[in-house]
Amino acid sequence: MNFHFLFSNIGDLTVTGLSQGAIYALIALGYTLVYGLLKLINFAHSEVFMMGTFGALIAWNLTGLHENDPTPSLPMMVVYLLVGLVGAMVWSGVTALTVEFVAYRPLRRRNAPRLVFLITAIGASVAISEAVGVITSRNQYGMPDLFKTTNLATIGNVHITNVDLGVVVAAVVMMVVLDQFINRTRLGRGIRAVAQDPDTAALMGINKNRVIVLTFALGGVMAGAAALLYNLKIGVTRADIGFLLGIKAFTAAVLGGIGNLRGALLGGLALGLVENYGSALFGTSWRDVVAFVVLVVILMFRPTGLLGESLGKARA
Amino acid sequence: MRALREAEQNVNVRVRRAWLVVPVALSAVVAMSACAEQNGGSSASGKCDSKIAFFGARTGPNANLGINIYNGVKLAVDQYNAKHKDCKVTLESKDSQGDEKQAPGLAQQLVQDQKVVGVVGPAFSGESEAADGIFDQGGLPLISASATNPSLSQKGWKVFHRMLGNDNAQGPAAATYLKDTVKAKKVFVIDDTTAYGKGLSDVVKQSLGSVVAGSDTVQPKQTDFQATVAKVKSSKADAIFYGGYYAEAGPFVKQLRAANVKATFVSDDGVKDEGFVKGAGNAAAEGSVVTCPCIPGDEAKGTFFADYKKAFGKEPGTYGPEAFDSANVFLDGIAAGKTARKDMLSFIDSYDKDGVTKHIKFDKTGEIAKSEIVIWSYKVSGGEIVKDQEIKATS
Numbered sequence: 001m002n003f004h005f006l007f008s009n010i011g012d013l014t015v016t017g018l019s020q021g022a023i024y025a026l027i028a029l030g031y032t033l034v035y036g037l038l039k040l041i042n043f044a045h046s047e048v049f050m051m052g053t054f055g056a057l058i059a060w061n062l063t064g065l066h067e068n069d070p071t072p073s074l075p076m077m078v079v080y081l082l083v084g085l086v087g088a089m090v091w092s093g094v095t096a097l098t099v100e101f102v103a104y105r106p107l108r109r110r111n112a113p114r115l116v117f118l119i120t121a122i123g124a125s126v127a128i129s130e131a132v133g134v135i136t137s138r139n140q141y142g143m144p145d146l147f148k149t150t151n152l153a154t155i156g157n158v159h160i161t162n163v164d165l166g167v168v169v170a171a172v173v174m175m176v177v178l179d180q181f182i183n184r185t186r187l188g189r190g191i192r193a194v195a196q197d198p199d200t201a202a203l204m205g206i207n208k209n210r211v212i213v214l215t216f217a218l219g220g221v222m223a224g225a226a227a228l229l230y231n232l233k234i235g236v237t238r239a240d241i242g243f244l245l246g247i248k249a250f251t252a253a254v255l256g257g258i259g260n261l262r263g264a265l266l267g268g269l270a271l272g273l274v275e276n277y278g279s280a281l282f283g284t285s286w287r288d289v290v291a292f293v294v295l296v297v298i299l300m301f302r303p304t305g306l307l308g309e310s311l312g313k314a315r316a
Numbered sequence: 317m318r319a320l321r322e323a324e325q326n327v328n329v330r331v332r333r334a335w336l337v338v339p340v341a342l343s344a345v346v347a348m349s350a351c352a353e354q355n356g357g358s359s360a361s362g363k364c365d366s367k368i369a370f371f372g373a374r375t376g377p378n379a380n381l382g383i384n385i386y387n388g389v390k391l392a393v394d395q396y397n398a399k400h401k402d403c404k405v406t407l408e409s410k411d412s413q414g415d416e417k418q419a420p421g422l423a424q425q426l427v428q429d430q431k432v433v434g435v436v437g438p439a440f441s442g443e444s445e446a447a448d449g450i451f452d453q454g455g456l457p458l459i460s461a462s463a464t465n466p467s468l469s470q471k472g473w474k475v476f477h478r479m480l481g482n483d484n485a486q487g488p489a490a491a492t493y494l495k496d497t498v499k500a501k502k503v504f505v506i507d508d509t510t511a512y513g514k515g516l517s518d519v520v521k522q523s524l525g526s527v528v529a530g531s532d533t534v535q536p537k538q539t540d541f542q543a544t545v546a547k548v549k550s551s552k553a554d555a556i557f558y559g560g561y562y563a564e565a566g567p568f569v570k571q572l573r574a575a576n577v578k579a580t581f582v583s584d585d586g587v588k589d590e591g592f593v594k595g596a597g598n599a600a601a602e603g604s605v606v607t608c609p610c611i612p613g614d615e616a617k618g619t620f621f622a623d624y625k626k627a628f629g630k631e632p633g634t635y636g637p638e639a640f641d642s643a644n645v646f647l648d649g650i651a652a653g654k655t656a657r658k659d660m661l662s663f664i665d666s667y668d669k670d671g672v673t674k675h676i677k678f679d680k681t682g683e684i685a686k687s688e689i690v691i692w693s694y695k696v697s698g699g700e701i702v703k704d705q706e707i708k709a710t711s
Contacts, residue, residue, distance in 0.1 A: 009546050016542035068598045068699065138376050138413075140563060140595045142570075149574035163574070234539050235574075236567040236595045238377060241539055279543035285509065285533045287543065 006280045011158025013276045019164040019233060021272020022171035026226035027249035028256070028264040029178065030096070030219030036259035036309075037195045037215050039114070043121040044099045046246020047128035048220050052092035052227025053237035054132070059087025060144055067142040077146050084146075084231065089224030096220025099124050100213065125242070133239035140238040143231045167229045174225050175265045178218065182261060191215055195259075248291075255295055257305030266306055271295075366655045367432045368393065368646045369408040371422065371447070372439025372462075376413030377537070377563040380589045381634060382439045385461050388639025389436045391620075391627050396647045405650055408432055414439065416446040423447035427454030433660045434458070434646035436639055440586075441465035441512035451475050457661045459645060461638035464585065464609060465515045469681040477664060477682040479638040479673070481609035481689030483512075487519025489691035489707040490557060490582060490607045494524065497693075497705075498580045498605075500555035502529035504548045506568075508560030509533050516584055517559030529553045534564055541568045545575045553579050561586040566595015573600035585610060588634045588694055588701060598699035605704065606694050610635050612703040615692075616672040641671035 006013070030045040063083050065072065072080060103124040107116055153160045182188040193201040194211045202208055230245075231237065248271060256267025271291060278290025298306065370389045373382035390407060397404045408429070410422040419438060426432050427450060435451060435458040438444045444463040451458050452473040459477040460468075466482045494500045503524055507517035514533075521528050530551040532544045545568075548556060556572075556579050558565055565587045572581070573596075583592075585608035593601045613632035614621050620640060624632040649663040668677045674688040693704040 005547065005550060009550050012546050012549075013543070016546065020540050020542060067594070134375075138379060140377065140566060140591065142566070142594050142597050145597065145599070149576075151576070161574075234567055235570045235597065236539065238539075238563070240377070240537060244537055244539075276543050276546075280546070283532060284544055284547075285535070 001281055002283075003281070006277060008157075009280065010277075011156060013280055014273065015158060015160055015164050017273040017276030018269055019167040019272070020275070021252070021269035022168045023226050023230050023233070023268075024245070024249045024252040024271055025265045025268025026171050026174060026222050026229070027245060028253040028268050029175070029222040029261065031250050031253040032256075032258055032261060032264045033191075033215050033219045035253070037191065037212065038104075040104070040117050041121065041250070042099070042219075043118075043246070043250075044103065044124035044128065045096070045219065045223065046242035046249070047125050047132075048092050048096045048099070048242075049223040049227055049230075049245060049249075050129060050132065050237070050239065050242035051095040052088040052224040053231055053241065054136075054141075055091025055224065056084040056088040056228050056231050057141055057143060057237065058091070059083050065144045067144050069144050071145050071147055080144075080146055081228075085225065085228050088227040088231075089221045092224035092227060093217050093220035095128070096216045096223070097213065099128075100216040105209075105212075125246075129239055129242055136239055138239055140236050143235045143237070145235075146232065163233055167233055170225070170229060172265070174222060175261070178222065179261050181218075187211075187214060251291070251295055255298060255305055257307040257309045259309040260305070260307050263305055263307035263309070270306070364403040365406070365431050366650050367406040367408045367429070368643060368650075369410060369426050369432050369435045369437075371410045371419075371426065371435050371437030371458075372412055372443075373414035374409065374411040376411075376415065378414045378440070378561045378586070378589075378591070380562075380591050381462065381586070382411075382414065384589075384633035384636045385436065385439055385639040387624070387628050388461065388632065388636040389643040391624055392640050392643035392647060394627070395623070396644075396651075400651070405647060406431075410437075412438060412443050412447075414443060416442045419443040419447040420450055423450040427451065427456050430657075432456065433650065433655055433657055434664075436461060436642045436646070438463060439635075440510075441468065441515065442510050444468050445511055448473050448476055455657045455661065457646075457657060457664055459642040459664070461642045462585070462610075462635045463512075465511050466519075467511075467515070469683050473682070475661060475682075477678050479642045479671075479676070479684060480635075481691060482683065483516040483519050485689045486584065486607055486609050486691055487516055488523040490516075490520050490584065491523035493605065493607060493693055493707050494555055494557060494582055495527065498555050498582065500527060500553075500580065502551065502553040503527050503555045503557055504529050504551050504553035504579065505531040505557045506544065506548075506559065507531075507533055508536055508558075508564055510536060510560065512586060513560035513584075515559075517557065520557050520559065524557075534560070534568065536561075536564065538564060539567050541571050542575075544568070545571050545577065548572065548579065549575060549577050555580040555582060558583040558587065560584070562589045562592035562595065566592050566601075569596040569604060570600045580605065582607070584608070585634060590633075590701065593696055593699055593701065601696045601699070604696045606701065607691055607707065608634060608694060609689060609691050610638055611673050611690055611692060612694070613637060615703070616640075617670070618672050620672040637673045641673050641676060644671060645676060 027049050034042040103120045149163050190206050190211045252267035252271045256263025274294045275287050275291050279287040370386045373379045393407045412419050438447050439462045441463045452475050457475045461479045464483045466484045505521050507513040532547050581604040583606045588606040588608050616637040649660045654660045654663045677685045691707045694701050695704040
């Protein structure tokens with residue numbers, strides 16, 4: 001065990017862990033929203049994220065920005081950021097809705113048992129990632145550099161780069177906006193109502209299907225945001241990146257309490273940190289072992305996750 | 317009661333037989349149609365339906381390496397067929413995606429097809445470990461143009477051969493390069509936990525000795541390398557050796573350079589592909605070095621370079637020349653009438669002839685003769701991997 005390395009680099013490990021965790025958290029939102037509403041684990045959500053990374057790349061390519069182009073000027077950079085964000089969100093959102101319309105809605109209409117949903121979810125995930133794999137010849141695609149990674153501040157021996165700071169801030173802002181949307185708007189109230197009691201909600205005049213579509217769209221849009229941040233941070237995408245990240249994000253959702261939005265943020269950040277500390281302490285090959293042992297231990301003491309599960313009840 | 321049971325058994329047997337009949341009939345139909353096709357052109361001599369096979373990744377994250385090999389083999393077969401119009405050889409292809417889990421099934425398929433007399437591949441070391449035992453049982457000779465894990469030749473597989481030096485040659489050469497050319501004082505060694513990457517990194521570590529400043533692993537399909545980058549940074553290494561494939565090396569180098577680590581990146585033949593530069597981006601990849609027991613395409617003898625360029629519209633990639641040589645060994649065997657696997661195997665074992673990459677002669681374990689091993693270094697310059705120098709052994 002390498003305590004010396006852990007403690008002498010704890011600042012840097014915290015910063016990079018938080019930024020990785022922020023991406024987990026944004027993807028985890030999609031799992032948590034859908035689970036909170038339908039008690040359905042939407043395994044295809046990992047592919048919704050993957051499509052987002054390609055969506056941003058396609059949007060950039062269409063607007064004339066390619067890999068290895070020189071970094072654009074500041075105003076153009078902002079434009080490209082927005083273009084990438086819109087591209088990623090649209091692709092992710094459309095994918096999420098397609099999955100809902102094609103894979104889930106017909107089953108719901110026929111009152112299929114829950115196990116069937118699980119299988120179609122896995123099926124949809126495999127189908128999308130394989131289809132994209134075949135179309136892209138399973139190549140990896142590099143992202144254009146929108147800006148140079150620079151060191152913004154050095155506190156002690158902690159380096160904070162623009163990318164890490166941007167990723168964390170963007171993720172937290174997105175979370176706050178979503179949280180407020182769910183808690184304060186009429187549409188958000190509809191989502192909470194259906195999550196609490198679908199039948200009563202329907203009696204009160206809430207269109208359940210519309211709420212479900214809205215929820216899938218929200219999850220997709222958040223995955224799109226995660227995809228953009230991922231592109232900026234990692235800089236490479238591939239048809240099979242969704243799998244590993246999806247599992248991590250799902251873990252983050254469970255860790256924080258699935259169905260709980262704030263839990264997703266907490267769980268994501270915690271998972272990012274635990275992974276980084278664990279790989280510093282035991283070596284990178286132990287990273288996943290450490291992460292999942294911590295998950296099991298936490299669930300032993302708090303079986304419903306850090307903040308408990310509930311989309312509807314907590315702040316209804 | 318007994319009569320009833322007997323009747324039942326009878327039915328069972330009949331049903332079972334019926335099931336047997338289906339595949340037999342199917343394969344007969346396939347065989348007949350294959351015969352028809354083969355015999356359509358020329359009068360049947362019975363020996364003119366030999367196949368050689370390619371085995372490796374044509375799709376999958378590291379597919380480019382396999383595609384280069386496939387192209388080399390295809391060029392050899394096409395040239396052979398142009399010369400032997402009345403007795404053509406068919407090229408069979410098994411796309412393993414570089415995945416050791418798929419390899420055994422595909423190997424089995426090739427073994428069962430008796431017309432296949434030789435296999436160029438499997439391309440990667442991991443899939444070789446999974447598949448070569450099956451080829452050995454089936455007596456199907458193979459020549460890998462790329463699998464470099466040293467242990468492959470030590471498992472007693474009679475059918476195993478390879479057209480290039482193994483990692484016991486590449487590792488020390490990479491270490492020599494790091495010490496003599498990069499003049500590194502501290503080297504951080506990383507491997508990707510695969511049979512190939514870990515095997516090679518271990519050899520490099522051994523050859524480097526006290527120069528090793530630290531080591532870490534990454535996992536296949538990993539994309540976030542922050543923890544490893546932090547380790548490299550804190551080790552203050554002035555060079556890195558990475559044992560693995562390009563799919564992970566690309567994003568790793570990108571994140572390494574983004575974290576402002578300037579250590580020279582040295583890697584292996586698994587990273588020697590444009591996919592690496594694509595993943596890392598031109599700026600981050602610039603100056604990276606890869607070693608390879610393969611020769612640059614334009615160093616190949618004869619007209620290979622021009623022929624390849626004409627056939628595929630681009631310059632031969634990594635292992636292209638080695639694949640071409642491997643295929644030609646089999647084709648020479650077929651031309652000499654060695655269309656049974658046993659004859660082919662003894663033909664290869666006694667092969668002693670010049671190829672485009674080297675003089676080809678295998679030792680008892682299937683390794684290429686020591687004196688024929690060449691290791692080259694290549695460098696990323698302006699977004700392309702160009703030849704750097706031949707690494708001459710110092711010890």
